[in-house]
Amino acid sequence: MGIERALPDRKSKQLCELPNDTNTNSKSRKNRRRQKKMSPVQRLFDTCKEVFASAGTGIVPPPQDIEKLRAVIDAITLEDAGLKPEMPYFRMNASQRTPRITYLHIYECENFSMGIFCLPPSGVIPLHNHPGMTVFSKLLFGTMHIKSYDWVVDFPSDTPTIFKPSETVQTPEVRLAKIKVDADFTAPCNPSILYPADGGNMHCFTAVTACAVLDVLGPPYSDPEGRHCTYYLNYPFSHFSVDGINVAEEERKDYEWLQERENLEDIEVVGGVYSGPKIAER
Template sequence: MRVEGELATKSSGAQLVSKKANRPSKKGKRRQRRPDCKPTMVQRLFDTCKVVFAEATAGFVPPPEDVSRIRSILDSLKPTDVGLSPKLPFFKNIDTSMPPSITYLHVYECHQFSIGIFCLPPSAIIPLHNHPGMTVFSKILFGSMHIKSYDWVVVSQDSVEDPIEALSSGERLAKVKTDEVFTAPCETSILYPASGGNMHCFTAKTKCAVLDVLGPPYSIPDRNCTYYYDRVYAKHAGESPLDIGQGDGYSWLHERAGQPEELLVIGAEYSGPTIVEG
């Protein structure tokens, strides 16, 4: 991975290059909301996530009513609610000789959950990666984005579902969950530790921004991110443990070593409404 400046943190699977640290001040942490002050949308999101993910550990899945609570807020969220506009320089690809860099705005993170925003110029790609043990909410704030996602193909034995073993070449069989273009405004997408498209890839069709809520967040080494190549099913069709014909809707995923060199995520300061802890 190309790095410019001081290495900051790792979130949503990508190492970040920080232009400016974005840590809430002690003074900010001590602030209390006035009882008569209507909370901002991002404050409502934080307050809800704090309750829903209070006991979140790897593999935690919120009950359906709590999933609906978070999704309802995200579905109503607008770019202006987090201080974003397509006119910001994050969404311009200045150096066309290189893959577009992606800007990550760190909104909040604790041991139980994180909130962050990815700002993608046109044609920028977040390569195929996983979310081990996580429930993830993704809300496209503006623009159009192609999302392709997979889940591992599993076999049921004694009421227990296990992923199919990898081939000798390292590939494992996965089933496509999503393969389409989404344009804002659209519903929030949700993936779970073992379903819903836990491994996904984002490709910006236009300049776009996506807000992610991860519960729990990435953590090294417990919940580290893995990147994958996806290969056509026909490549190893003769070795497939399943009889699925031409394998439409299936691919072989092969783990990549480390982080993709073509992926550059630059950390920048979140300038939207302040989150008040308390």
């Protein structure tokens, strides 16, 4: 920028230009040195601040910004975040009824949040949604099973996709969803990106081995703004029969019914202290 700004102001005497060029080159070298010293977590913060500058419910950053943030997240390692596989977060305690999951809070503001989930073997983050949010997840180490869904909103039938059981059943309503991903992933692997309406906005994490997941949300959950975290139970397509909704036999495995749940006795998430590189809010 310094060079571009100087071009229109060039003077006829070359000697007057030389000091400006020298200063510009010096500043450029200093900037490059600063970038080399910048921690990956700081680079992540700076990029999130830029990409989510106009964050809001349902607002998806432009494709070029999505790619920029994806590349920054993809480059982050477990060590960059100050973590090691032998840390207690990743071990199962025999006295625990369910595997304890630790969340390391890195940063949160009204536009985005950054954090790391640490899971011991068999740890589960139950199926949940991300309403109106764009979510980046990066598996930092280990093997994890991910199952994700998108709501069915254009099902070719005369009946809505929301099904309310009869009063005699006394169960919450269920809604049809299509399975987006149902597979094991082992680090290193590409980050996953979930969008407000597609990409697998609802997902479940199950630790096949001890693992860690970097999570970036834009914008973060906010009850006052209607971005509630809702958990779900999932049922095979054949579990419910709904008039007007028919799926070919060979495609039924791709659809499931999701039902809101309130009882979360099968999960224990505790907060941990993030001990990685500090972030400078500039």
